[in-house]
Amino acid sequence: MVVINDRSRDLGPFMPADDDGLIICRCEEITKGEIRRAVHDGMFNLHEVRRFLRCGMGLCQGQTCGRLVRSIVARELGTPIAQIDEATARAPMRPIEMSVFAKEVEDV
């Protein structure tokens, strides 16, 4: 089994591709090229890519792009997709206004 987070792995040089300009994360406007380059810069899992680029951290919280980003990262790493964990699920799961978030009802 491939150890995904073996940081010493050589992925080879970053090869530009025709579709690098394709937007993958619509909410944060992150392109396929940026995601591929992030992998070459050492972001070897979805958590790191997400923190580095903010893809999947916009309004839809990765509902649209999560699957696409995962396949791009897997392909770039040359790793079977099943070995790439999906991003962690965290609250709040849905976009919520700060004014609402701050208004917590202790006893209903």
Add this chain to the structure above:
Amino acid sequence: MKRYDLIVVGAGPAGLSAAAEAAAHGLGVAVFDENSRPGGQLFKQIHKFFGSKEHKAKIRGYDIGAGLLREAEGLGVKVYLNSPVTGMYLDREIVAETDGAVSHYRADAIVVATGASENMVAFDGWTLPGVMGAGAAQTMMNINRVRPGSRVLMLGSGNVGLVVGYQLLQAGCELAAVVDAAPRVGGYGVHAAKLARCGVPFFLSHTIVKAEGETRVTGVVIGRVDETWNIVPGTQKHFDADTICVAAGLSPSTRLLLMAGCEMYEPVPGGGRLPVCDEFTGKTSVQGIYAAGDVSGIEEASSAMIEGRAAGAAAAAELGYISGGELKARLDKLETALASLREGMFAPKNRGKVFVKTDEGYDISDSLLRNGYLADGEATKYPGVKSVAGIHPVIECTQNIPCNPCQDACPKGCIKVGTNIVSLPAVDEKAGCIGCGMCVASCSGQAVFLVNEDVGGGFATVTAPYEFLPVPQKGERGVALDRSGAPVCEAEIVDVRTSPSFDRTFLLTFRVPGEQCSRARFWRREVRRFGRD
């Protein structure tokens, strides 16, 4: 903190069913949903459902939804609308946004019925306005009454793509094409045939190369794909279109289950994780948490409703509202109903399998799988298509799918599906059809026709189901279309029937020259019905 016996997240078919079942056993139940209306996807489903009577077959989705909601509310279920659940924590505590504040709720059991979200495909131009999920288009049309566009290209030939494609036609859109990278139509053949006979072309083994347009979609280029999914040079085709619908499958919305620490697995690499759970009650690895409906694996709404019932009953037993024996009796009944839905060529266990013959040994039509329609002369190979004197049903149902309303619809016993719900319907030519049309209206796949091969003067009549507005009038002249949507001859409407028992399906009877009665399957006014805006 407000407490309930059971909290259900998601007021779709699975969630409402779970809530109603549990409430019927005496549990205090609350359902949370982020939408302003309950029912999940059910209220978007304007077509008749497949299955048997127990699965509410031949009833339209929105009527099923309304019935479920009445049942749940009648049993005292509290439904919180506009209330997204934003997190799930230890000891079955949830946090939901209600009335502009966040509140905590706790329950002894939680049913997660959050459904699924649509997959997107990233092609050049996919972020242009005019590209949308097929489900989104369906919401626009059937919930918000807004036409998504004038001329639409559908990517995806699964049941979602086919059903939404047909509804786009019903809403008055033109459908430029149905495109799928797979080499065969993914959804039911009967759904594809409905589109094909309206003249919609199918492009299998094709995918979108790019969406054209500067500020919005103005066109689409598709191309043929080879075995490695790359575009074959020189196979590009252009279509004018202002809308592209993507029906590329669904991903279960499992994030609450992940947050709750449920054990997950990924049956299809890249397809997304699913909860490890009882395939029937949806009991997960975390005590008191159940998963029901699409969140535990994508299936039809009919299955989701049974899964919801099973989860509701299991929760009732866990909380001591019913005994183990009562649970078993209830589950046995539900399991039989679910098992029959999980049979046939499109069953979850058969995903990805290619069938060349039906269970009965009939060849599956290659033309149906590649073009969306049975080729001329093919229909007569199947047991539902017989040539008989006088009026008789012609059933162009050629795949093993779990559905049998046609059998129950016929008062004369002309149609036999038998006890195996996935069997192809067979016409008994001796049973004496009276031409009542109940079978035509009952078929969710609109695959039943009444044909009288000789009405005198060298003419025949064909009666077909019709679900478009405006409804043609008796005496109107138009053209009869064959299964591919090509005009075959002039045809005059000789009868238009409707009845409460047809549930909004109209039966058009049109007269065609006798030799065309085996080809004419749809009717169109001479003027093209769908002009460009």
